[in-house]
Amino acid sequence: MRYLPLTSDDRTAMLATIGAASIDDLFADVPAEARLEGPIAGLPDHASELAVERHMGALARRSRAAGEGPFFLGAGAYRHHVPASVDHLIQRGEFLTAYTPYQPEIAQGTLQMLFEFQSQVARLLGTDVANASMYDGSTACWEAIVMARRITKRAKALLSTGLHPHYRSVARTMAKYTGDVLVDGDPRLEAGTDWAALADSIDKDTSCVVVQYPDILGRIDDMTKLAEACQAAGALLIAVVTEPVALGLIKSPGEMGADIVVGEGQSLGVGLQFGGPYVGLFACKTKYVRQMPGRLCGETVDANGKRGFVLTLSTREQHIRREKATSNICTNSGLCALAFSIHMTLLGEAGLRQLAAINHGRAKAAAAELAKVPGVSVLNNSFFNEFTLLLPTAARPVIHKLAEKDILGGVSLGRLYPDNAGLENGLVVAVTETVTEADISAFAAALKEVLA
Amino acid sequence: MTALNRAGWRPEMNAAGGADDSTTFTGNRALMLEEALIFEIGGSETTGVDFDEAAPAADLGALARTAPIGLPGLSESETVRHYTRLSRQNYAIDLGLFPLGSCTMKHNPRLNEKVARMPGFADVHPLQPQETVQGAYAVIHELAEWLITLTGMHSVAMSPKAGAHGELCGILCIKAALEARGEDRRVILVPESAHGTNPATAAFAGFTVEDIPATEAGRVNLEALKARLGPDVAGVMITNPNTCGLFEREMKAISDAVHAAGGYVYCDGANFNAIVGRVRPGDLGVDAMHINLHKTFSTPHGGGGPGSGPVVLSAALAPFAPLPFVTKHGDDFRLIEEENAGEDHPQTFGRMTAFHGQMGMFTRALTYILSHGADGLKQVAEDAVLNANYVLRSLEGVLDAPFAASGPCMHEALFSDKGLAEGFSTLDIAKGLIDEGYHPMTVYFPLVVHGAMLVEPTETESKAALDQFIGALRSIAMRAKNGDPALKTAPHFAPRARLDETLAARKPVLAWEG
Numbered sequence: 001m002r003y004l005p006l007t008s009d010d011r012t013a014m015l016a017t018i019g020a021a022s023i024d025d026l027f028a029d030v031p032a033e034a035r036l037e038g039p040i041a042g043l044p045d046h047a048s049e050l051a052v053e054r055h056m057g058a059l060a061r062r063s064r065a066a067g068e069g070p071f072f073l074g075a076g077a078y079r080h081h082v083p084a085s086v087d088h089l090i091q092r093g094e095f096l097t098a099y100t101p102y103q104p105e106i107a108q109g110t111l112q113m114l115f116e117f118q119s120q121v122a123r124l125l126g127t128d129v130a131n132a133s134m135y136d137g138s139t140a141c142w143e144a145i146v147m148a149r150r151i152t153k154r155a156k157a158l159l160s161t162g163l164h165p166h167y168r169s170v171a172r173t174m175a176k177y178t179g180d181v182l183v184d185g186d187p188r189l190e191a192g193t194d195w196a197a198l199a200d201s202i203d204k205d206t207s208c209v210v211v212q213y214p215d216i217l218g219r220i221d222d223m224t225k226l227a228e229a230c231q232a233a234g235a236l237l238i239a240v241v242t243e244p245v246a247l248g249l250i251k252s253p254g255e256m257g258a259d260i261v262v263g264e265g266q267s268l269g270v271g272l273q274f275g276g277p278y279v280g281l282f283a284c285k286t287k288y289v290r291q292m293p294g295r296l297c298g299e300t301v302d303a304n305g306k307r308g309f310v311l312t313l314s315t316r317e318q319h320i321r322r323e324k325a326t327s328n329i330c331t332n333s334g335l336c337a338l339a340f341s342i343h344m345t346l347l348g349e350a351g352l353r354q355l356a357a358i359n360h361g362r363a364k365a366a367a368a369e370l371a372k373v374p375g376v377s378v379l380n381n382s383f384f385n386e387f388t389l390l391l392p393t394a395a396r397p398v399i400h401k402l403a404e405k406d407i408l409g410g411v412s413l414g415r416l417y418p419d420n421a422g423l424e425n426g427l428v429v430a431v432t433e434t435v436t437e438a439d440i441s442a443f444a445a446a447l448k449e450v451l452a
Numbered sequence: 453m454t455a456l457n458r459a460g461w462r463p464e465m466n467a468a469g470g471a472d473d474s475t476t477f478t479g480n481r482a483l484m485l486e487e488a489l490i491f492e493i494g495g496s497e498t499t500g501v502d503f504d505e506a507a508p509a510a511d512l513g514a515l516a517r518t519a520p521i522g523l524p525g526l527s528e529s530e531t532v533r534h535y536t537r538l539s540r541q542n543y544a545i546d547l548g549l550f551p552l553g554s555c556t557m558k559h560n561p562r563l564n565e566k567v568a569r570m571p572g573f574a575d576v577h578p579l580q581p582q583e584t585v586q587g588a589y590a591v592i593h594e595l596a597e598w599l600i601t602l603t604g605m606h607s608v609a610m611s612p613k614a615g616a617h618g619e620l621c622g623i624l625c626i627k628a629a630l631e632a633r634g635e636d637r638r639v640i641l642v643p644e645s646a647h648g649t650n651p652a653t654a655a656f657a658g659f660t661v662e663d664i665p666a667t668e669a670g671r672v673n674l675e676a677l678k679a680r681l682g683p684d685v686a687g688v689m690i691t692n693p694n695t696c697g698l699f700e701r702e703m704k705a706i707s708d709a710v711h712a713a714g715g716y717v718y719c720d721g722a723n724f725n726a727i728v729g730r731v732r733p734g735d736l737g738v739d740a741m742h743i744n745l746h747k748t749f750s751t752p753h754g755g756g757g758p759g760s761g762p763v764v765l766s767a768a769l770a771p772f773a774p775l776p777f778v779t780k781h782g783d784d785f786r787l788i789e790e791e792n793a794g795e796d797h798p799q800t801f802g803r804m805t806a807f808h809g810q811m812g813m814f815t816r817a818l819t820y821i822l823s824h825g826a827d828g829l830k831q832v833a834e835d836a837v838l839n840a841n842y843v844l845r846s847l848e849g850v851l852d853a854p855f856a857a858s859g860p861c862m863h864e865a866l867f868s869d870k871g872l873a874e875g876f877s878t879l880d881i882a883k884g885l886i887d888e889g890y891h892p893m894t895v896y897f898p899l900v901v902h903g904a905m906l907v908e909p910t911e912t913e914s915k916a917a918l919d920q921f922i923g924a925l926r927s928i929a930m931r932a933k934n935g936d937p938a939l940k941t942a943p944h945f946a947p948r949a950r951l952d953e954t955l956a957a958r959k960p961v962l963a964w965e966g
């Protein structure tokens with residue numbers, strides 16, 4: 001077996017050193033009734049690289065890759081062009097095959113990268129500090145709600161109806177068992193957000209208000225007033241960003257007063273990967289840092305006075321505090337954070353702004369073109385690179401008919417809200433820099449045919 | 453570049469620090485290269501990405517970003533150099549033996565990376581129409597079948613994002629099962645030797661955590677456990693093989709006792725690598741167990757993640773498993789999510805994460821499993837256990853091995869700091885290993901052993917590599933027993949000397965403030 005270096009002579013010699021007659025002696029503590037003799041039945045034996053690659057390649061070909069044709073899906077996962085050097089650099093063995101930097105003297109590469117990542121994320125989201133990553137946006141969102149409960153000592157969270165339904169589901173699952181109270185609902189097919197109504201429903205029991213920006217229907221809005229309302233009532237404003245590229249063009253949630261900003265960082269560096277691994281962003285104001293979940297990297301000096309970085313404030317974490325920890329997270333999304341950070345470094349501020357502007361411009365062009373299809377209109381009065389189309393019929397079957405024409409034409413609200421027939425004509429369409437003008441024309445033409 | 457020296461380092465400070473009398477102009481020392489922060493070398497107008505078109509004008513009114521963001525950019529050549537230089541300040545499995553106990557730092561095969569990057573896996577959106585993602589569902593299903601067969605369990609929840617998330621999944625299944633029985637049991641029992649995520653998870657899900665005492669031999673005290681079981685106990689979380697590197701011989705009796713008292717058995721499967729192909733947790737009465745794909749099935753640890761933590765479940769807990777999951781119908785696969793769960797899976801506790809879990813880890817783990825096959829996986833466990841016992845027996849004469857008399861260890865060998873010279877600690881041994889060119893073992897875990905050193909060599913080390921490591925550790929142990937003062941200031945040859953963690957925590961600098 002190509003990954004196992006011991007020879008049978010080695011094994012014999014080592015058993016002799018140990019003083020065991022056979023390998024079975026080393027498993028003597030396993031009770032006889034639980035011991036398996038021989039390999040487990042019904043499973044194949046080892047295989048060559050070639051054979052495994054062939055098998056996996058055949059499975060890969062059973063899916064239609066996004067890059068094979070016109071592609072317009074978003075709703076929390078976006079297809080952006082990732083520069084070639086990103087994937088090259090994250091495959092450096094010193095990054096790929098290291099682990100959590102517990103021994104800082106020989107992990108400065110990972111630690112400095114994390115410090116840079118935290119700094120980039122904090123600046124992008126408009127907050128003071130960010131942590132070293134969470135699993136993904138949806139779990140980061142729940143952790144933010146829990147953190148707000150700890151800070152405010154209140155347990156009622158108001159979720160905007162524009163929050164991604166999967167994020168809402170995760171929160172609902174957890175709240176069932178933790179005693180948190182969630183006030184939530186499905187979005188309405190309206191041009192603007194529900195934030196004004198949310199501000200009115202804050203009361204003395206409210207721990208936090210959770211809004212998504214841009215929201216699940218692609219709408220963007222100013223959260224300044226909502227932040228003021230939260231502050232006046234002693235509640236926290238949590239903003240969720242699932243498309244960080246947007247922040248190259250529009251104001252950050254932190255600038256508008258959000259207390260905690262979480263997000264999905266997949267757009268930069270990570271790729272679609274059928275939903276994971278992604279990278280959760282988690283950022284907040286300095287005054288809340290000791291209530292944060294997850295790992296934090298900080299600057300310090302070594303015994304010779306040289307600058308260096310370490311994991312810090314770990315008295316918040318499970319390995320020190322056990323049942324009193326702020327979260328149970330241990331392994332996070334380190335390598336995806338690295339990919340995010342490299343992509344962001346390549347872009348820089350100028351590149352990010354340009355990328356964002358191109359996305360927005362492309363989306364506006366697509367919205368205009370698609371709105372020309374008879375019976376189709378655009379719901380939003382504002383958007384970044386994603387908007388909601390209203391079709392004259394249920395969108396879900398339309399999606400399947402478009403797929404037959406080799407066009408992946410967005411995410412139907414029927415898929416996201418299967419129990420809400422009132423939303424079934426909605427289609428969420430994302431348009432990034434990877435979409436060409438020809439793709440847009442092909443989509444519009446196919447949509448026209450399907451609806452005819 | 454001035455900020456390279458933000459900490460106020462001066463050449464004369466070397467006198468205090470001792471070892472460093474070879475100052476260079478750059479601060480570099482041949483292949484040991486210093487690297488500034490991107491914030492010190494990048495510019496707001498510099499970019500490493502070219503676009504085919506100019507930025508079109510936007511009319512976003514008051515929402516338009518006007519103030520600078522403060523993000524530095526680098527050209528591609530500078531970017532490649534920056535991260536390559538940083539990478540060289542890291543230790544990694546690719547460089548040598550990485551005996552970090554409980555973390556299973558085994559070789560990461562590169563075929564797995566190649567496969568994960570096939571467009572049909574890497575460039576697929578989680579919400580694509582089901583007929584366009586049959587290959588992705590096929591991978592999830594095929595891996596699920598392997599995990600079920602290897603563990604002898606009833607079913608598996610694939611979506612948890614890492615081990616701790618898997619623990620949460622199992623604990624929520626237990627909560628949901630108790631609720632379905634109309635019982636409100638509040639206590640989860642966890643041994644003191646457990647990983648911190650176990651009590652943290654139970655508490656995160658709203659349970660009260662209580663300790664299970666251990667025996668002198670380093671295992672769960674069955675009698676004490678039985679005495680504590682009762683109508684308020686929801687279940688236990690037991691790690692097997694445990695964090696002392698020992699197999700819990702009485703696991704079946706533990707499970708039977710917990711079940712008889714109306715509770716459930718969660719098994720932390722972080723150490724499955726020791727028994728894969730040789731023991732099935734399903735035969736030991738386990739109700740739920742997470743498998744860290746980043747440990748046993750070698751998906752790369754990536755400097756801290758990502759991981760993946762599928763949870764195998766007993767028939768008793770399977771009905772409560774989270775959404776979504778994949779089912780097979782003839783040659784086709786179907787995703788069970790919120791909309792169709794009503795008919796097929798009505799008792800689910802709900803969703804734990806957006807989308808479907810760590811697909812990129814599934815492709816790697818399945819590739820690893822197919823490469824090994826049933827025979828290879830069994831050999832994995834055997835070699836992992838053989839290597840650990842070889843380390844244990846080769847070093848028990850120099851380092852105190854508190855459970856050496858308890859029988860063979862499983863895949864990791866545990867030592868304590870007993871017998872070191874006055875003023876010398878486990879930390880000094882760890883830092884000494886760094887100078888010898890190794891990543892230290894896990895230190896100060898498990899908590900039940902004073903100054904614990906948990907050594908997990910894994911099966912992907914050759915005998916020659918083990919012999920050299922044993923020699924190095926023996927030499928450092930002797931230095932610590934003889935009170936060699938140079939060990940107190942180790943490492944001397946690493947990119948940094950010991951770092952001031954107290955300063956970092958007292959005055960946290962968590963982001964660039966320049």
Ligand SMILES: Cc1ncc(COP(=O)(O)O)c(C=O)c1O
Binds near residue numbers: 555617647691722760
């Ligand atoms: C024994 C044990 N349990 C649980 C965990 C948690 O797993 P993860 O880090 O994947 O969340 C770990 C790993 O770090 C572990 O060693």
